[in-house]
Amino acid sequence: MQAPGIPKILIGNRLHLEFRRQISRNYAEHFAGKRNMEYFEVSPLASFNVRESLTELSRLVLMRNGMERLWKSSKGFHMNKRSHTMENRFSFSEWAENQWTSESMKRKKTEVNCEVVHVAVICCGSSAVRSLVVMLKSILLHRRRPLHLHLVTDTVRSQNVLSHLLDTWNVTSLDFSIYLSTNFSMDVAWIPTFHHSSLSGLLKLTVPSILPQNLKKVILLDTDLIFLSDIGSLWDMFELFNSEQCLGIAENLSNWYLRKQISGKLSRWPAKGTGFNTGVVLMDLETLRVLSWTSLYTQITKEQLKIINATQLGDQDVVNAIIKQYPEFVFQLPCVYNFQLVHVHETIPCSTLVSDIKVLHFNSRKKYREATDFAHSLLVRYQYFDEMSGSYLRHNFMECTDLATNSYAVSDNVDxxxxxxxxxxxxxxxxxxxxxxxxxxxxxxxxxxxxxxxxxxxxxxxxxxxxxxxxxxxxxxxxxxxxxxxxxxxxxxxxxxxxxxxxxxxxxxxxxxxxxxxxxxxxxxxxxxxxxxxxxxxxxxxxxxxxxxxxxxxxxxxxxxxxxxxxxxxxxxxxxxxxxxxxxxxxxxxxxxxxxxxxxxxxxxxxxxxxxxxxxxxxxxxxxxxxxxxxxxxxxxxxxxxxxxxxxxxxxxxxxxxxxxxxxxxxxxxxxxxxxxxxxxxxxxxxxxxxxxxxxxx
Structure with missing residues (x-):
């Protein structure tokens, strides 16, 4: 039964209690007396995953008091005054400090996995750089491991801007490599597309060729993402791959691929069910190279272009066509690792609690201008990371070695x-x-x-x-x-x-x-x-x-x-x-x-x-x-x-x-x-x- 006063939140076409009794008891003692506390209520505007992110917030509040301001302004956590009385109130700062000094947190800190997480991003154009900055803030804020960024861009100028940006951030345990797409763009330039990302989106198909041949695995990301948890948990999904699986990818949450025909003509590229969304992809590069990835996507793309003369969703159409023929290549990620904003307009649900979302994907064409209440509640996260001081990121909560950075020279013109x-x-x-x-x-x-x-x-x-x-x-x-x-x-x-x-x-x-x-x-x-x-x-x-x-x-x-x-x-x-x-x-x-x-x-x-x-x-x-x-x-x-x-x-x-x-x-x-x-x-x-x-x- 639903407890009186506990709000329900609509996710897709299912109703979920935001928190169950056992979840509330874990945190109730920090906010109210145990005798009167039955349930812990979270509003639809909750800005963080309480089960995991309260621990993150507890360590962050010790950095700057700005995090406490965020806590107060998010309107995310409050008691049901109709059902309960408040006793022995704790301020968030007190609770956070207690958590940080607890033995469990000390043990967790010493058990950090120092394996380097490799992340690849296609970043072409000034707007992509701005989105990249916001996404990187969210990754760096939550991560517990060293990070190596592999950025692919299309001009020397962008290469220089990105290099200087990351070099001056002065973040510990962050390394980066920047690659020019010039030598690889012709591998996909022949593919016609109606997608707004144009060639830059198709370049995601060339990542196994662009990245160093000794790199075995990488997480490929779009720039319009916000991470709400440690990216290391996503990286750990590689351990669950079997010998045939080479792509870790979450289900596409819209019904785009289900609308097969318009006016009696085939209008969608083939996909398995609702298809898969390429905003977050775990790539086993070693296996992809053995499969001759470039030849594979080239062959399948040419076959499909005989039926439909262009891609509508760029690289995503190509990847789904491959998965349709070779479903054994896929390890399906939980939808919490790619919770797509376009999903809020569809009837196909991601069956999860809002509080469990680990990666937000603003893949709606409206991007950050969504007007719905639910979308607005998610935008709170984006706005926070957009406005967050980069100085937070310089604090190192890992016992891992700091890595080096690179720089590039500028060109010489008469101007x-x-x-x-x-x-x-x-x-x-x-x-x-x-x-x-x-x-x-x-x-x-x-x-x-x-x-x-x-x-x-x-x-x-x-x-x-x-x-x-x-x-x-x-x-x-x-x-x-x-x-x-x-x-x-x-x-x-x-x-x-x-x-x-x-x-x-x-x-x-x-x-x-x-x-x-x-x-x-x-x-x-x-x-x-x-x-x-x-x-x-x-x-x-x-x-x-x-x-x-x-x-x-x-x-x-x-x-x-x-x-x-x-x-x-x-x-x-x-x-x-x-x-x-x-x-x-x-x-x-x-x-x-x-x-x-x-x-x-x-x-x-x-x-x-x-x-x-x-x-x-x-x-x-x-x-x-x-x-x-x-x-x-x-x-x-x-x-x-x-x-x-x-x-x-x-x-x-x-x-x-x-x-x-x-x-x-x-x-x-x-x-x-x-x-x-x-x-x-x-x-x-x-x-x-x-x-x-x-x-x-x-």
Whole structure:
């Protein structure tokens, strides 16, 4: 009998009690007195598997109090007040701490299996990268074993982005390999398909050929998945395979393959029953190679194309056609390892409790825009992982060896990229800059996880920011000070052009700056140990119609609508640009470096990187210019280009610098340390550094 007050949840066409009596008793003592506790109630919006995930949450709450906030906001767990009274209440933090320190948890931690779990993902395009990030967060949060990612992408640029992304996450026991699909795409490019994933979906068929031949097994995943449990339990399913089984795959939960005909014509590829869904596939690579997998799918696909002229579901149609002929190849995974969102619209059920779901698959065409209440309850998980701080993932709960990562070089082209950085409140300034910058841009965005989620939504609707040639690199907020030079390096590392314009975001450029810089680079040569200076001005008017040409700028300069940048508060920063000479210059001219010089420059993209010890306000750009000077760079002022600084509120770092004597002392000590290091590293050029004034306030 159903206990009074316990809600029922509809899954497919079956009704299930969310928790049975024996489940409730395991956890009742942590939330209420044993005498009055009969049942433990879970609402339809429950966000985690209580049987397994409470243990996970118990360890995670010790990392950051953000997990406790999630617990409170999920509305997932509450007592039935109509039937029971609450006694001896435990807070979640108390319960979690008790669980973490219990002997059972200690034993579980020491019994971790350190076998490496290999995961393969086809990741082509920027949207796939974003989905991949969310899925990886969910995997890394729950996993208890080392992980090796095998990522297949279609361009060198994507290869570089993925490599840098994973390299900078700094996650323990995570290794990765990235493969270009170029040499394998022709193996499937001949297969016509109507599926929205196009060639990238069909590339999943080539995974046994792409991956190293000594790799024996791998879990192949789509990017639109969320893991709610340890991926190691899925990996362990390989142990249940018999000698003939080479594909571990769950049932397709929609009735797609049951609708065989439309208007009397065969409209579906063959499948066994409802078919199988290829969003999660355990591949025994060793057995697949023995079976000559490439020849097998090629032969069967050609046979089916004689009947139906294209695939509707890409690789899934091909795999199902193979399984139809060779059902002995399949080990059927429980549906909890591939709970498909499209299932909520169908009558064919996955006979499981909501709380038992281990892998969510957002395979509906609506993806993350589902409007049904049930789908919305599942979206809670997606939104959590989307907004979750990546710093959680750096905590290692395994006693396994950390693994290495790889990096890749960028290509070299005659082009120039804007390189800049910002926080989310300065996006309007970036919009203004990009309205006049027609070239590529590499932008580091320093945000919290919540801000990152909102930014992605904002980006889709923004005309100036949502450009194919503008790349945003999200750096998650950590610490009190703005890591300005780290952000510059992140953006600089991601450019794919030979030259870069290094600037801050709060400027408006001359009209056609991009084209003018391209011309200047061609005139000056390859810029080996040379930096081109873009003169900088400022205005204090918020409603200024910014000058588009040098002649317009000079008029505004004479009318005191614009001024030489910081000439009143810190003239040393740009004095060496020699604005008097620039006013009448027709050709580029060379200038000398002086202490505190901090121009905005165009250089080769392989320029020495910024010193990341300089954070917050002060000497972050000067230190870089000084190092360039010490290396032997020449500085050349361009006569027809300029940027104008837009007025904005003073940053908190600037306020802190001006208001704290201790802050300035620390900065001065770091400057001295930096200069001493330059002396040691370049002893032959020690005469290039002048003595730094002790009363410097910059």
């Amino acid at each position: 120039v990229s804007l390189v800049t950085h910002l926080t989310i409140e300065r996006l309007p300034l970036l919009e203004k800059f990009l309205s006049r910058w027609r070239g590529p841009a590499s932008v580091s965005l320093y945000v919290s996880d919540t801000e990152a989620y909102r930014f992605i939504q904002f980006l889709k609707r923004n005309r100036w920011l949502n450009r194919d040639d503008v790349a945003f690199h999200i750096v998650y907020r950590e610490g009190a000070l703005y890591p300005v030079n780290k952000l510059r390096n992140v953006a600089l590392d991601q450019v794919v052009t030979a030259y870069v314009f290094l600037t801050d975001v709060d400027f408006i450029p001359v009209e056609n700056l991009y084209e003018m810089l391209i011309k200047a680079i061609r005139n000056e040569g390859n810029l080996n140990n040379r930096a081109l200076i873009v003169p900088v001005f400022e205005t204090f008017k918020y409603d200024l119609d910014y000058p588009k040409t040098k002649s317009e700028l000079l008029k505004m300069l004479d009318n005191e609508e614009v001024f030489i940048f910081k000439q009143r508060v810190f003239p040393a920063g740009h004095k060496e640009t020699d604005f008097h000479r620039w006013r009448n210059a027709k050709l580029p001219y060379k200038v000398n470096w002086r202490m505190n010089f901090e121009p905005y420059i165009v250089v080769r993209s392989d320029v020495v990187r910024y010193d990341t010890r300089f954070v917050g306000y002060g000497w972050n750009k000067m230190s870089h210019i000084m190092k360039l000077h010490f290396i032997g760079y020449e500085f050349i002022v361009l006569p027809h280009v300029f940027i104008v600084h837009s007025p904005h509120l003073i940053s908190s770092e600037n306020t802190m610098y001006r208001g704290s004597q201790q802050y300035r002392r620390c900065m001065n000590a770091l400057k001295i340390e930096f200069m001493q290091e330059l002396h040691k590293r370049y002893p032959q050029n020690h005469n290039r550094i002048v003595e730094m004034p002790h009363n410097s306030t910059k």
